[in-house]
Amino acid sequence: MTEDELDGDESKSDYIRDLLLADAASERFQGRVQTRFPPEPNGFLHIGHAKAVCLDFAIATENQGRCNLRFDDTNPSTEDVSYVDAIIEDLAWLGFTPDAVHHSSDYFDQLYTWAELLISKGLAYVDDQSADHIAEQRGGFGRPGIESPFRDRTKETNLELFGRMCAGEFTAGTRVLRAKIDMQHENMQMRDPVMYRIRDERHHRTGDTWKIYPTYDWAHGQGDAIEGVTHSLCTLEFSDNRALYDWYLAQLPLDTPPPYQTEFARLELTHTVTSKRQLKKLVDDGVVDGWDDPRLPTLRALRRRGYPAKAIREFCGFIGVARTNARHDIELLESFVRTELNLSASRRMAVLNPLKLVITNWPTDSSGEPFSDVRNLVNNPENDAEGSREVPFSGELWIEQDDFKMDPPPKYFRLAPGREVRLRGGYLVTCTDVVCDDEGVPVEVHCEYDPETAGGAAPDGRKVKATIHWVDAANAVDGSVALYERLFKTQLPGSETGDPVDDLNEDSREVLQHCKFEPALKDVAPGQVVQFERLGYFAADTDRDLLFHRTVGLRDEWARLQKQGGGS
RNA sequence: UCGGGGAUCGUUCAACUGGCAGGACAUCGGGUUUUGGUCCCGACAAUGGAGGUUCGAGCCCUCCUCCCCGAGCCA
Numbered sequence: 001m002t003e004d005e006l007d008g009d010e011s012k013s014d015y016i017r018d019l020l021l022a023d024a025a026s027e028r029f030q031g032r033v034q035t036r037f038p039p040e041p042n043g044f045l046h047i048g049h050a051k052a053v054c055l056d057f058a059i060a061t062e063n064q065g066r067c068n069l070r071f072d073d074t075n076p077s078t079e080d081v082s083y084v085d086a087i088i089e090d091l092a093w094l095g096f097t098p099d100a101v102h103h104s105s106d107y108f109d110q111l112y113t114w115a116e117l118l119i120s121k122g123l124a125y126v127d128d129q130s131a132d133h134i135a136e137q138r139g140g141f142g143r144p145g146i147e148s149p150f151r152d153r154t155k156e157t158n159l160e161l162f163g164r165m166c167a168g169e170f171t172a173g174t175r176v177l178r179a180k181i182d183m184q185h186e187n188m189q190m191r192d193p194v195m196y197r198i199r200d201e202r203h204h205r206t207g208d209t210w211k212i213y214p215t216y217d218w219a220h221g222q223g224d225a226i227e228g229v230t231h232s233l234c235t236l237e238f239s240d241n242r243a244l245y246d247w248y249l250a251q252l253p254l255d256t257p258p259p260y261q262t263e264f265a266r267l268e269l270t271h272t273v274t275s276k277r278q279l280k281k282l283v284d285d286g287v288v289d290g291w292d293d294p295r296l297p298t299l300r301a302l303r304r305r306g307y308p309a310k311a312i313r314e315f316c317g318f319i320g321v322a323r324t325n326a327r328h329d330i331e332l333l334e335s336f337v338r339t340e341l342n343l344s345a346s347r348r349m350a351v352l353n354p355l356k357l358v359i360t361n362w363p364t365d366s367s368g369e370p371f372s373d374v375r376n377l378v379n380n381p382e383n384d385a386e387g388s389r390e391v392p393f394s395g396e397l398w399i400e401q402d403d404f405k406m407d408p409p410p411k412y413f414r415l416a417p418g419r420e421v422r423l424r425g426g427y428l429v430t431c432t433d434v435v436c437d438d439e440g441v442p443v444e445v446h447c448e449y450d451p452e453t454a455g456g457a458a459p460d461g462r463k464v465k466a467t468i469h470w471v472d473a474a475n476a477v478d479g480s481v482a483l484y485e486r487l488f489k490t491q492l493p494g495s496e497t498g499d500p501v502d503d504l505n506e507d508s509r510e511v512l513q514h515c516k517f518e519p520a521l522k523d524v525a526p527g528q529v530v531q532f533e534r535l536g537y538f539a540a541d542t543d544r545d546l547l548f549h550r551t552v553g554l555r556d557e558w559a560r561l562q563k564q565g566g567g568s
Numbered sequence: 569u570c571g572g573g574g575a576u577c578g579u580u581c582a583a584c585u586g587g588c589a590g591g592a593c594a595u596c597g598g599g600u601u602u603u604g605g606u607c608c609c610g611a612c613a614a615u616g617g618a619g620g621u622u623c624g625a626g627c628c629c630u631c632c633u634c635c636c637c638g639a640g641c642c643a
């Protein structure tokens with residue numbers, strides 16, 4: 001069974017794996033496979049990164065290869081160690097252990113030496129122009145660029161100037177080192193791209209050692225080559241950079257075959273955003289509470305919300321890899337979460353919006369106090385090994401307001417005057433009376449129970465159409481629950497106005513206080529996910545006791561019917 | 569405008585070198601059920617358009633249309 005599943009995974013086929021097969025056949029890398037996950041430490045990992053992580057590691061693992069984590073830390077203006085730590089933490093949570101952890105900044109010395117080499121070969125030059133000026137000269141789509149007046153400086157001058165840039169003799173923005181390629185090239189990336197820029201900023205790892213910093217293009221492929229990466233997987237928007245990636249590597253004296261880049265479509269999901277800029281705005285503007293607000297698609301938010309790492313991994317494996325720009329339904333991710341949680345989450349009972357139910361014929365004990373019963377309920381019908389637990393039961397219970405109606409609509413099977421339902425694992429009860437407040441709102445439901453139906457089964461075999469959950473009033477634990485809806489109302493936030501904020505769902509979070517929990521809920525470990533029977537999966541908050549976040553609701557047939565009927 | 573990519577059920581991923589277009593999610597219908605959950609069964613539904621090659625085209629050729637990415641000293 002397990003082997004079959006593994007085999008199934010390994011027989012997965014797509015254009016990237018076909019490439020691996022071809023490389024294996026041609027002995028291009030002597031059978032070696034190495035990938036890397038290369039985040040920039042300037043933000044938190046989100047669900048989109050998860051796809052890349054899963055792919056990078058899967059490709060390596062399937063081929064008995066290695067996968068490193070490499071921080072692409074070439075821009076000191078935006079990066080920070082705190083992100084480095086967070087990324088390592090999130091990666092571990094997702095379930096991956098890199099074979100090594102590297103930083104692009106580890107290679108600054110080598111990069112500098114190689115830059116001097118390019119200068120010596122007449123393939124790089126120092127440009128004294130401003131950024132604006134250089135941009136103008138770059139031309140445009142279908143419009144060739146023009147060459148910089150500094151393009152033909154001698155190697156000696158370039159070497160000297162580059163050395164002085166490095167020594168900090170020039171202020172930021174006054175000079176750059178550029179590769180000398182082709183200002184007429186149809187690919188804009190090849191129009192003398194910038195290799196080094198001056199930054200008078202402290203780098204989170206190299207401190208004040210450097211005054212110049214390499215650009216992404218001048219660092220990435222070289223880092224790959226130094227580490228022995230064979231397959232450099234990245235997202236589609238880097239497609240045009242591939243020519244430059246190859247060009248740089250071709251100029252260098254490498255003693256191993258150069259790695260090569262292959263692109264795939266990034267993961268997009270409906271009803272959310274994954275751009276760093278937009279996520280940051282949501283946090284900065286206080287739309288959400290922070291980077292781990294359970295409504296966000298960041299990994300730490302999903303973790304806090306109760307998404308199992310395994311569900312995310314399975315989802316990423318399932319959607320596969322393609323070059324098509326696609327936006328997956330968030331429902332698909334949720335279905336993986338439900339599948340996983342259905343198997344792993346213990347069942348408990350919780351009443352979110354309590355309504356008192358009094359059993360009028362409940363017996364008293366010898367001292368005249370209401371009899372105290374204890375019911376035994378299975379912890380997980382999907383897994384016998386989880387055993388069962390004892391749940392107190394008595395004549396005063398809390399039930400869900402939604403589970404009682406004075407005037408039940410068609411197809412409503414739950415409690416109503418005169419109707420009999422099952423209290424899950426308890427008894428069959430029949431509603432005999434209802435106490436309402438001044439406005440006619442039910443505040444107390446009176447029932448009579450059938451003593452013959454302990455456990456919920458009727459000896460005479462009669463059926464009831466509904467089973468509802470309950471919490472014994474005398475032993476109930478008070479707590480709160482945070483209910484989450486989509487953060488954005490539309491599938492593609494901002495598609496109408498261009499600004500996702502315009503599509504924000506104002507009711508994306510509802511916090512309920514004074515919910516009634518069965519006693520066992522006191523013992524749920526922080527972060528643990530349980531199923532509140534008939535309601536959904538809920539994750540215990542990692543900081544606050546007796547606060548549960550709704551991971552995802554259960555499929556709800558009754559809600560569906562109501563929606564079909566025109567909604568009410 | 570130029571270059572690079574892409575287009576298959578509502579969504580998404582398949583269909584080995586041309587051979588009955590398949591799965592998942594969603595939707596709809598039914599069965600089982602002490603969760604209106606799970607599980608099971610069934611239904612719905614697609615090759616962007618026009619030509620061409622072929623016994624046969626999602627796949628090959630031509631033309632067209634639409635979508636995404638690219639003119640940071642961001643990555």
